Amino acid sequence: MIYACTGEETIVFVEGEEPLETIVETDLTLKQKAKFKIGAAIKTSLLESEPEYVNALVENYNQITAEFEMKMEVLWGSPDYNFEPADYITDFAETNNMDVHGHSLVWYRSFPAWFTLHQENDTIAYESKIKEFITTVGNRYKGKVRSWDVVNEVISDSGGLRDEEFINAVFNDPIAFYGRCFQYAKDVDPDALLFYNDYGIANLPEKRASIKSFIERLLDEGYPIDGIGCQFHYSASNSLESIKTAFDDIASLGLLMHISELDMKMNTSQSDNFILTSATAKRQGDIYEFIVNMYEDLPENQKYAITTWGVTDKYTWLTDFWHPKEYPLLLDSNYNKKLSYLGFLNSLR
Ligand code: GLA
Secondary structure, eight states: OOOEEEEEEEEOOOOOOHHHHHHHHSOOOOHHHHEEEOOOOEHHHHHHHHHHHHHHHHHOOEEEEEESSTSHHHTTSSSOOOOOOHHHHHHHHHTTOOOEEEEEEEEEGGGGGHHTTTTTTHHHHHHHHHHHHHHHHHHHHHTOOOOEEEEEEOOOOTTSSSSSSSSHHOOSSSSHHHHHHHHHHHHTTSEEEEEEEEOOOTTOHHOOOOHHHHHHHHHHHTTTOOEEOOOOOTTTTOOOHHHHHHHHHHTTSSSSSEEEEEEEEETTTHHHHHTOOOHHHHHHHHHHHHHHHHHSSGGGGGOOOEEEESSOOTTTTTHTTOSSSOOOOOBOTTTEEEHHHHHHHHOOO
């Protein structure tokens, strides 16, 4: 192993490999080249505290999703609403000419304790609270949030509806309830685009089939759903062919397609000694190139946005939830463009 130090950068070469820069410079940025929106999940605290983060975001992206601030646990963490962090985001977007994708109105993991506890088994009270939330939030951000994940992750990994979710356990017909959630969101802001969002389409075939039938039922019954968010928290060990098969299968429903939470784990064995070698960085670039190419193959009217789940390897949920040595995004910890950035850019048409 050879380390070449250039100022603060350490570029790692593996013996026997062609030396290869792991960081790149490009003439165009992603948002300049793309014909659809390029989104990033962001944190308000970083918008406030780190100018390099803001610069990188504004230079490369034209859509933002709050990683936390538009979840119910923040907006309605106590019976009083707290709009401050979400307002900061919509103001930031307006100032910087970006769209906001709202995430997410109904998600079992973001219901605050006060909210869940008081509902017991009373579905009518529960639904009226959810409706109040959708209506209040939708109304406040009308014209400021272009699209919403109305319902997030209600299908279980083995197919069918999730058992652990209160809604699925107590409503006689939970799917109709979710349909009404879409309708509430539509009623309050008819111009917002409404999405169902979930993970695991490529590696969980039963789940994918259930997502499809869930959406088909909503469509058949005339509920207002415009698109599907496929999260894409994948790793280098996922087969690219199965990702494509799964994505095309979901796209066959004909709705807008959002790759909504894209990141790519490279430290697949969760090794403490992992380093992003030039070979691994190149492989990551090839994977991003494949995914964006796959997205570009969609019919034009189904392209909505690709959102990366973070802006820089410096701040990613995966260093907590997967392994501290993980580098899943397009910009490195010093905000340099990686080969993954180049792969993404190369596939844009
Ligand atoms: C899911 C949610 C996201 C986020 C990630 C982990 O994908 O949709 O909001 O919580 O998990 O960061």
